[in-house]
Amino acid sequence: MNISYAGKRPELSPDQTRKLDQKWDKLAKLIEWKGQREAHVVITTERHLTNVEVTCNYYDHPLVGIGSGPDYFTAACAALEKLEKQALKVRTKFRDTKRGPKDKSLEGASEPGAVVAAEENEPVEAEPVVRIYRVNHHEQRKPMTLDEAILEIEDRPYIVYRDADKECISVLIRRPDGNFDLIEG
Secondary structure, eight states: OEEEEESOOOOOOHHHHHHHHHHHHHHHHHHOSSSOOEEEEEEEEETTEEEEEEEEEETTEEEEEEEEESSHHHHHHHHHHHHHHHHHHHHHHHHHHHOOOOOTTSTTOSSTTEEEOTTTOOEEEOOOOOOOOOOSOSOOOOOBOHHHHHHHHTTSSEEEEEBTTTOSEEEEEEOTTSOEEEEEO
């Protein structure tokens, strides 16, 4: 990783330089996946406070870590920790959007709904995959009375509606003999 400094960089003890080098190496492992990266470090001092700003690009995202402290070492450590958190966040977003989960229920099946037996290589009927479909999920429907629900059910086997009188969710089910069952929630 190429590091360019702007501002006065103070001398550090060997232990402090080793610790900072370890932090830089850890950051370099995170962001140097393809090619060499550059980091720009700006060091400013205001009275008794030292500010360190580290900037680098990762997957076209500018990562900026700003740290401040009484000396250069604590400010640089804080800035590198913030930069590491940002790099991990961008990295997980990149991985999550580029990779999708595999559907393990159909893995290795020759056709949907059939599973190949491991010993005999003959298709064995498996239970169908249960899917849930949300219909009119975001539509705001007005509450209706029981009479309106009976008119609305027409040829459907059931209807779920908000009861206007009792202000609760109700389910009206058509029985095989033509009568109705009412379930109130």
